[in-house]
Amino acid sequence: MMPGSAPAAGGAGMFVPVATAGTVLCCMCGVSMQPNPANMCARCLRARVDITEGVPRHAAVVYCPDCSSYLQPPRSWLRAGPESPELMQILLRRINRPLARLRVSLSGAEFVFSEPHSKRLRLKLRLRREVLHGVVLEQTHPVEFVVHDRLCDNCSRAQANPDQWVAVVQLRQHVPHRRTFLYLEQLLLKHGQASLAIRVAAAPGGLDFFFGSRSHAARLVDFLATVAPIQTQTAKQLVSHDTKSSVYNYKYTFSVEICPICREDLIALSPQASRDMGGLGPLVLCVKVTNAIALLDPLTLRVHHLEEKKYRVYNFKAALTSKQLVEYIVLDIEQESPEISIDGSRYQLAYAQVARLSDFGKNDTIFTVRTHLGHLLNAGDHALGYDLYGANLNDDDMDTAMTRYSLPEVVLVKKSYEKRQRTRRWKLKRLPVEEEATNKAKGEEERRLDEYEAFLRDLEENPESRFSMNLYKNEDYRSEMASTVGDDVPTVPIEELIEDLTLGDDEEDEGEETAQGNTHAGMME
Amino acid sequence: MATRIQFENNCEVGVFSKLTNAYCLVAIGGSENFYSAFEAELADAIPVVKTSIGGTRIIGRLCVGNKNGLLLPHTTTDQELQHLRNSLPDQVVVQRIDERLSALGNCIACNDHVALTHPDLDKETEEFIADVLGVEVFRQTIAGNILVGSYCAFSNRGGLVHPHTSIEDLDELSTLLQVPLVAGTVNRGSEVIAAGMTVNDWTAFCGSDTTATELSVIESVFKLREGQPTAIVDDMRKSLIDSYV
DSSP states (O other), X not given: OOSSSOOOOOSTTOOOOOOOBOOEEOTTTOOEEOOOTTOSOHHHHHHHOOTTTTOOSXXXXXEETTTTEEEETTTEEEEOOTTOHHHHHHHHHHTHHHHXXXXXXXXXXXXXXXXXXXXXXXXXXXXXXXXXXXXXXXXXXXXXXXXXXXXXXXXXXXHXXXXXXXXXXXXXXXXXXXXXXXXXHHHHHHHTTTTTOSEEEEETTEEEEEESSHHHHHHHHHHHHHHSOEEEEEEEEEEEEETTTTEEEEEEEEEEEEXXXXXXXXXXXXXXXHHHTTSOOSEEEEEEESSEEEEEETTTTEEEEEEHHHHHHHOOOOSBOGGGOEEEEEEEEEEOSOOEEETTEEEBOEEEEEEETTTTTTOOOOEEEEESBTTTOOTTOEEEEEESSSOOOOOHHHHHHHHHSOOOSEEEEEEEOOOOOOOOSEEOOOOOOBXXXXXXXXXXXXXXXXXXXXXXXXXXXXXXXXXXXXXXXXTTOOOOSOTTSOTTSOOOOGGGOBOOOOHHHHHHHHHHHHHHHHHHHHHHO | OXXXXXXXXXXXXXXXXXXXXXXXXXXXXXXXXXHHHHHHHHTTTSOEEEEOBTTBSOHHHHOEEOSSEEEEOTTOOHHHHHHXXXXXXXXXXXXXXXXXXXXXXXXXXXXXXXXXXXXXXXXHHHHHIIIIIOOEEEXXXXXXXXXXXXXXXXXXXXXXXXXXXXXHHHHHHHHHHTSOEEEXXXXXXXXXXXXXXXXXXXXXXXXXXXXXXXXXXXXHHTTOOTTSOHHHHHHHHHHHOOXXX
16 A cells, blocks of 8 residues: 555556555554554554564674684684675674574675774674564664684694694705706796795705695605606605504605706717617707607707606716807808708708807817707807817716717707897796705805806797796886897797786776777667 | 453453343353453343353354344354353344354454445355344455454444555445444554454453553544543544544
C-alpha cells in the first residue's frame, strides 16, 4: 500500500481499485502512523528492540610489527595495510560468527579514524535484523578492535637466529675467473631458483646458497644439473636428536663442483680421448657449456658434445683459458668452404694471415692459419686468439700433441671490437650476494669490475647466450649523438629488452588504454 | 469495560472463548482463573458455559454465534452438542452444520444483524447462517485476507479490523455493517483481532499483552465506557477514532 492517494497503476486495461492506507495508532505510544508489520512506531520499536544486543563491541586482533601482517586463526598471516580492504575483511571475519548466530546481517561497514599507535582499530557497522513479524530494522553499531603485537612464525624464526639454515649448496668451480658464476647468476634470476634461499654468500672459488629445508636445496641442485655440467656430493651432520620421538635434525651439505672447462678454452686432448671422440683433432676449442660440453675442432669444424660423466673419465684441464687471449690483426682472409651452421652457430673455414698486434708495426712476424671464423673476419679486423707460437705451457697432453702432430701457431677464437666505454641501453639484475669481509686482495675489486665488463660485452656479442637470461631496459640510457663511430659494434636490439616493473609506468599504460577504449566506443556509436 | 485476561499464560483469549449477548462459551483449562474472570464479569447477566468442541479447546475459532443461535462444525461430538443444547437458553438455536471449512470462527464474523463470511463458503452454509443466526450475510475480504472471522471483531455498537485495511475498504465495510469501524491492533501489535479479544455489546475481554493505547481504542470504538465524563470521551474520540460512518 502506497501512502497518499495516488491510484495504483493497472497494466493492460485491468481495473485495480484505489487503496489508500489508513492510519493506525502505535500500540505503545498512541501516535498516529502508517501500519507496519509490528504496528509500532519506529521509535517504540527501536526503544523496545535493540538489534545490536549480543553483538560484540570489542574484539582482539593479532598483528606482526615486522611484516605488518595480521593473524587469521589458526595459523595464517595475511598482509594488510592500514585501513585497507584486506584489513576490513580480516576484521569482519573476526566478528562474523557471532553475527551469524544472532541472525544479524551486515549491510555496511566503514573505518573510523584512530591513531595508529593507539593499537585500536575502530569500525562502524550497519546491522540489519528482522524483528517481530517481519519488520527489518537497521542500526549502526561501533566495534573496537584491540591490536596485540606478536611476531609471526617466520619473523620470530628469522629474529631468533638469522643464520639458521638447514641445507647449504656449495657451488664451486676451480678456475681463476668468475664468468661462469656471473652467467649462472643471470640464469638463476630468470628462473627464480634462488628465491627460496635464506642467504647467498660468496666463497673463494664459488658461491654458497643457504636454505631452510633440504628439498629447496635439492631443487636448486637439480636445476643446476640441467644447465651446467656438475658433480654433486652430499653430506649431513647431526644437530639435535629427540630421543622420545626419535626425530633427528640434520644440517645437509650439497657440494656441487662445476666442470672446469669454460667457453673459449683451448684444450689438448690426450690420444686416447681423441680416439674415443672419433678422431677429434688434438686441439679443440670449447664453444658451449650447458649440461654437456661442446668441443669444436677448429680445423675440421666438427663439434662433439661431451657429457659430465664422460668428462670425468678423462678429467682434462684447459691448456689455455680466455685470460690468455692475445689480440691479432687480420691482414688477409680467404674463405675455403661455404658457411655451415652447427647447433645454431655459424662457422666457416678460411685461411687467414694474421699478425700479433704487438708485432704489427715493429716486425714482420706473420702467421698463416686456418680458422673457423671465416664468416666474421675481414681484412683489417681485430681478432682474439691463442698464441701457441709464443706460449709456454705446462700440459702433458699438449706436449704429446706437439710431438705427434704439427700444431697451428695461432688459434683464433673470436672477433674483437673496439672498446667503447658507453652506457648501455640495457641492464641486468644482480643476486643479493654477501661478500666475505676478509681476504680481499688489492687488485680484487678492479679485477671483478673488468670481468663484469667483459661479461657484458660477451653478452652483446653472443645472441645465443642472451636467450636464457632477462635483460631490462635501462631508463638512464640516452642514445648518444656520436653514433658515427663504428656501427659494426654489436648491440642488443630493443625488442629483446624487458620493461622493468615500476608503478608509474603501469598507471600511464592504464590511462592510455582507457582513453583508447573511450574513443573506440565513441566511434562504434 | 474491557478486561485483560490470559488463558493458561496465553494472550489469545479469542481462541479459547466465545462471547455473545445471550451466552458465553469458555474452554476447559487446567486452572479455573479464566472461567472465574468471565464468571465475575458476566454471571448475573448471561450463562457462562464450559465446553469443548470436537475434543479441542479452541472453541472460539471453531464455532460462531449470536443471541439468536450457535453454529457448530461437523467435528462436534454428539455429547458436546447435547451439553450445549442443555446449557444454553432455549431461544438460542444450536445447530451443527456440515461445512468443508470447519473452523467457522475463522470464516464467519457476525453480530446480531449482519455477518461477514469467507468468500468460498458453501451456499448451503450461507443459508444456514441466514436462518439460524437471523442475519444478513455478506461475502467479504478484509485487507486482502479471506479469513474474515480472524481479522475483525464487531458487535452491535462498533468494530475493530485489521490494521492494514485501506480507507476505502473501511468505508465499504462500515456501510455494510452499519457500525463505526476502526483499524487497530490488539495484544501489543498483533493483527489477528478476533483471536486476541472477544466482545459483546457491553463488555470486552482482551489478552493481557494489550497496551493501554489499544485498550482505549477498543473501549472507544465498542462504546464500552459507559458513565464516563463525556468531555474526556469526546476529546479522546477526536484524537483516537479515525473514521466514522
